[in-house]
Amino acid sequence: MSVLTPLDRPNSYIGRSVPRPNAKRLLAGRGRYVTDITLPRMLHVAYVRSPYAHARIVSIDATTAREMPGVRLVATGEDLAKLCAPWIGTMDHFKGMKSPPQLPLPIDKVVWSGQAVVAVVADTRALAEDAAEAVYIEFDELPAVVDIDAARAPDAPVISPELGSNLCFHGKIDTGGVEDVFAGAAHVVEEEFHFGRHTAVTMEPRAIIADYDASEGQLTVHHATQTPYQFQDIYARHYGLPESRVRVIAPDIGGSFGMKLHMYHEDMAVVGLSMMLGRPVKYVADRIESFVSDIHARDHRVRARMAADAEGNILAMDVEDVTGIGAFSAYPRTSVVEGNQVYRLMGAPYTFRNYRADLQVVFQNKVQMSQYRAVGHPVACTVTERLVDMIADKTAQDVFDIRSRNLIPDDAYPCTSPTGYQFEALSHHACLAKLKAMMDYDRLRAEQAELRTKGIHRGIGIATFVEITNPGPAFYGVGGARISSQDGAIIKITPSGDVHCSISVTELGQGTETIIGQIVAEHLGVDSNRIKVMTGDTDTTPHGGATYACRGAGIGGETALQAAKKLKANVLAVAAAILQDEPEKLDIHSGWIVDVATAQQRIELSEIARIAYFRSDTLPPGTQAQLSVAHHYAPQGYPFAFTNGVQACHLELDVETGLVKILKLWVVEDCGRVINPLLVDEQIRGGVVQGLGAAFFEECVYGDSGQLTNGSLADYLVPMAVEMPDIEIGHVETPTLDTQLGAKGVGEAGTAAASAAALNAMNDAMKPFGRTVAQVPMTPARILKALGHI
Amino acid sequence: MSDLVNVTMTVNGTEVSHSIAPRITLADFLRQTLELTGTHTGCEMGVCGACLVILDGRVVHSCLTFAVQASGAAIETVEGLSDRAVIADIQEAFHQRNALQCGFCTPGMLMTAHALLSQSGVPSREDIRDALSGNYCRCTGYEAIVDAIEKVARDRYAGANASAPEEVGA
Ligand code: FES
Ligand code: FES
Numbered sequence: 038m039s040v041l042t043p044l045d046r047p048n049s050y051i052g053r054s055v056p057r058p059n060a061k062r063l064l065a066g067r068g069r070y071v072t073d074i075t076l077p078r079m080l081h082v083a084y085v086r087s088p089y090a091h092a093r094i095v096s097i098d099a100t101t102a103r104e105m106p107g108v109r110l111v112a113t114g115e116d117l118a119k120l121c122a123p124w125i126g127t128m129d130h131f132k133g134m135k136s137p138p139q140l141p142l143p144i145d146k147v148v149w150s151g152q153a154v155v156a157v158v159a160d161t162r163a164l165a166e167d168a169a170e171a172v173y174i175e176f177d178e179l180p181a182v183v184d185i186d187a188a189r190a191p192d193a194p195v196i197s198p199e200l201g202s203n204l205c206f207h208g209k210i211d212t213g214g215v216e217d218v219f220a221g222a223a224h225v226v227e228e229e230f231h232f233g234r235h236t237a238v239t240m241e242p243r244a245i246i247a248d249y250d251a252s253e254g255q256l257t258v259h260h261a262t263q264t265p266y267q268f269q270d271i272y273a274r275h276y277g278l279p280e281s282r283v284r285v286i287a288p289d290i291g292g293s294f295g296m297k298l299h300m301y302h303e304d305m306a307v308v309g310l311s312m313m314l315g316r317p318v319k320y321v322a323d324r325i326e327s328f329v330s331d332i333h334a335r336d337h338r339v340r341a342r343m344a345a346d347a348e349g350n351i352l353a354m355d356v357e358d359v360t361g362i363g364a365f366s367a368y369p370r371t372s373v374v375e376g377n378q379v380y381r382l383m384g385a386p387y388t389f390r391n392y393r394a395d396l397q398v399v400f401q402n403k404v405q406m407s408q409y410r411a412v413g414h415p416v417a418c419t420v421t422e423r424l425v426d427m428i429a430d431k432t433a434q435d436v437f438d439i440r441s442r443n444l445i446p447d448d449a450y451p452c453t454s455p456t457g458y459q460f461e462a463l464s465h466h467a468c469l470a471k472l473k474a475m476m477d478y479d480r481l482r483a484e485q486a487e488l489r490t491k492g493i494h495r496g497i498g499i500a501t502f503v504e505i506t507n508p509g510p511a512f513y514g515v516g517g518a519r520i521s522s523q524d525g526a527i528i529k530i531t532p533s534g535d536v537h538c539s540i541s542v543t544e545l546g547q548g549t550e551t552i553i554g555q556i557v558a559e560h561l562g563v564d565s566n567r568i569k570v571m572t573g574d575t576d577t578t579p580h581g582g583a584t585y586a587c588r589g590a591g592i593g594g595e596t597a598l599q600a601a602k603k604l605k606a607n608v609l610a611v612a613a614a615i616l617q618d619e620p621e622k623l624d625i626h627s628g629w630i631v632d633v634a635t636a637q638q639r640i641e642l643s644e645i646a647r648i649a650y651f652r653s654d655t656l657p658p659g660t661q662a663q664l665s666v667a668h669h670y671a672p673q674g675y676p677f678a679f680t681n682g683v684q685a686c687h688l689e690l691d692v693e694t695g696l697v698k699i700l701k702l703w704v705v706e707d708c709g710r711v712i713n714p715l716l717v718d719e720q721i722r723g724g725v726v727q728g729l730g731a732a733f734f735e736e737c738v739y740g741d742s743g744q745l746t747n748g749s750l751a752d753y754l755v756p757m758a759v760e761m762p763d764i765e766i767g768h769v770e771t772p773t774l775d776t777q778l779g780a781k782g783v784g785e786a787g788t789a790a791a792s793a794a795a796l797n798a799m800n801d802a803m804k805p806f807g808r809t810v811a812q813v814p815m816t817p818a819r820i821l822k823a824l825g826h827i
Numbered sequence: 828m829s830d831l832v833n834v835t836m837t838v839n840g841t842e843v844s845h846s847i848a849p850r851i852t853l854a855d856f857l858r859q860t861l862e863l864t865g866t867h868t869g870c871e872m873g874v875c876g877a878c879l880v881i882l883d884g885r886v887v888h889s890c891l892t893f894a895v896q897a898s899g900a901a902i903e904t905v906e907g908l909s910d911r912a913v914i915a916d917i918q919e920a921f922h923q924r925n926a927l928q929c930g931f932c933t934p935g936m937l938m939t940a941h942a943l944l945s946q947s948g949v950p951s952r953e954d955i956r957d958a959l960s961g962n963y964c965r966c967t968g969y970e971a972i973v974d975a976i977e978k979v980a981r982d983r984y985a986g987a988n989a990s991a992p993e994e995v996g997a
Binding site for chain 2: 056057060061063064065066067068069070072073075163237238239240241242289290291292293294323324545546547548715716719722723724725726727749750751755756757758759761763764787
């Protein structure tokens with residue numbers, strides 16, 4: 038006899054692998070990215086950029102450029118400053134943090150190599166570039182502040198003298214008693230870790246078209262971003278426009294990963310240029326420009342130690358993180374969030390209570406550093422998990438055993454981390470057990486031992502992690518940033534009984550529109566192919582947080598669920614009036630109003646809609662059908678919904694060349710209720726590969742004078758198909774009880790721990806040589822150096 | 828503007844003729860002049876594969892080809908292949924397997940897949956990964972793309988698609 042599961046109910050979509058309806062358009066080459074959009078009378082901008090990392094602007098001569106064919110405008114920092122109020126990337130809850138004011142284009146000095154200085158607007162991009170070459174800027178070079186230690190030296194040149202130093206933020210956490218614990222511990226391990234800068238490399242570069250219509254005072258911005266509402270607010274405030282006259286549209290986006298939610302100078306300038314010209318102006322970063330202007334990520338040096346008792350029970354951690362963020366803090370989310378998460382997430386999966394950490398966020402003459410997929414997590418995870426492995430070594434324990442001993446027990450929730458994060462319910466031990474079985478761990482270890490005798494060096498590394506998802510206002514709102522943690526949805530029934538949902542979470546290819554459709558279909562009781570979901574337009578969707586910090590499914594999904602229930606109640610009220618029945622005795626299945634008791638079909642939803650819209654005269658007196666609802670949902674309860682999981686990496690190291698073959702990755706993940714397994718697994722795989730990129734390939738390499746030396750896609754390595762392994766994924770489901778949906782986020786989990794698992798695997802492979810590595814990316818040269826070969 | 832040159836080529840089966848600046852790449856010609864925006868540019872230096880199109884039966888980087896070099900040639904883009912339904916099974920496999928997220932790399936991936944799958948035999952996963960080495964994807968982690976192509980290869984081999992594949996060189 039077959040067992041009836043929740044998936045056997047009518048319109049049960051939650052939990053099903055539903056392919057994305059909107060992907061078909063992209064497969065047919067009919068995507069509509071900002072790069073594809075052409076508007077009537079549209080102009081194009083090219084920027085003249087600084088060749089110096091730090092210099093005074095002495096003079097700008099654009100006389101020749103202004104005369105060149107097709108040139109409509111040459112604008113400088115002073116021109117745009119007349120229109121645009123400056124911005125400062127700080128938040129109040131980071132006590133003492135500071136950052137200088139920024140303008141679209143600089144007026145008197147440049148602070149990183151590649152900074153846009155002059156805008157040239159012309160009929161075509163090629164003509165704009167031609168004229169840009171004819172702009173002559175005289176610079177007076179200043180000493181570049183590049184190294185994070187040199188930047189903090191007492192005699193260091195200060196990039197923004199009005200701030201007094203190159204220190205953006207200094208944070209400390211101390212639970213007390215850490216010195217004593219270390220002094221009395223049976224085992225202490227310590228390491229200095231280096232995490233290189235890398236960058237998002239979205240396949241579609243940043244792109245924006247600003248279209249200002251002076252006749253109406255209306256600004257429309259087609260913006261490749263994941264957060265249109267945030268930019269609506271920014272453009273309105275900084276250009277002094279009424280918010281109702283600013284519309285931001287985010288159509289198809291060719292990858293974002295956190296990179297396209299920051300304020301970029303070129304993008305802000307485009308708005309001003311359009312206002313000056315009264316015509317649409319388009320900017321698309323070319324790949325070289327992307328490398329020198331997109332945010333970079335990470336860039337941490339972490340010194341950390343861990344204390345344990347004789348049995349390997351972890352007692353304490355002591356951490357010092359110094360991170361370089363470029364010449365200012367990014368806007369509006371700041372560049373401190375990354376470091377803040379690094380030093381608050383350390384050791385989060387484990388039971389120990391004593392913790393001390395020091396975080397220094399440092400200005401330097403480089404591209405801005407800010408939030409990118411898995412913000413801070415890979416750094417905290419790598420440091421913690423490597424130290425845990427070192428304790429395992431000291432106490433001669435297996436890497437699974439040391440974790441079983443120290444991970445927070447699955448029945449110990451709710452509880453807090455040493456840094457105060459609140460955990461509702463996690464499943465570290467269940468995930469660990471599942472992973473061990475999935476990877477056939479004991480067999481891999483036996484095989485490893487045998488291969489070592491043949492000179493083949495394989496490594497196995499595991500890494501447990503927690504991930505912050507579904508953030509409430511504690512993330513940005515409390516710091517004064519106008520970034521919403523709530524979402525809104527409008528769902529309406531059309532006259533033919535179809536359903537239209539516009540919602541404030543945005544689609545980046547991760548499948549937002551699909552899962553929202555699944556949730557509405559299930560909770561309203563209609564077939565999903567009758568639902569259309571719209572996102573990414575501030576004029577047609579309610580204000581909301583959109584997409585960041587893994588909130589789309591958990592918060593956006595709950596918004597859709599509650600909105601659908603509200604609409605269903607409205608439909609049933611009308612149906613009850615028509616059928617002379619009680620709403621509680623009715624339900625909706627597959628677009629039919631049915632009897633709850635018998636499931637017998639009574640009247641079709643389309644018929645309700647027809648009557649409500651066209652024959653309201655036949656409804657009982659006093660009945661006003663409400664077939665559209667608007668609903669907002671803001672997370673309450675826990676400040677964040679933490680997810681957890683564990684990853685394992687299996688690799689083979691060629692000790693002669695330092696080359697690595699990544700054999701396989703395993704991930705066990707607990708993101709609560711899984712709405713669409715197909716989409717969840719592909720989020721994890723994509724995230725893992727970005728984590729492996731950081732582990733082995735990706736690094737923005739700077740010279741001593743602050744020049745990025747590998748800023749092209751030929752020089753900067755991103756993972757290719759042939760280098761990447763197959764990735765096996767398992768799930769444990771611990772739904773959050775904060776919401777009816779129970780979903781948490783999953784977009785960043787893959788990235789959070791992949792590099793940690795890889796680093797542990799590499800150290801495992803090197804074990805016979807008594808050598809270690811504590812720097813990512815683990816390039817062949819660094820591996821050979823670690824092995825003592827060069 | 829002076830120094831325009833005439834180019835005539837067949838694009839997706841239709842002859843087109845335009846006066847263009849000689850420095851226009853084939854990618855820009857397709858995207859801007861012909862408004863065939865299914866072909867994308869991700870690096871404009873022959874690395875990422877987003878701009879791949881078929882030129883006289885061979886897969887080429889349209890970012891590295893000047894439009895004038897394509898004069899007289901027969902070009903096919905993702906729009907043309909879609910309309911002719913020759914890659915319908917690949918598109919369907921990509922869709923079912925969720926082998927795309929943002930979709931920006933996808934037209935280029937389809938070109939590579941089309942070329943690989945028009946050769947005889949069933950490629951191994953390693954062969955598929957190898958063939959995809961000139962196509963960057965930042966979203967998927969590649970595995971779903973490999974799965975989708977593998978499925979089409981198997982299905983075609985099993986005779987699920989009766990029509991003989993046309994030859995496309997890489
Ligand atoms: S745009 Fe042609 S290969 Fe990248
Ligand atoms: S799907 Fe986004 S780059 Fe491949």
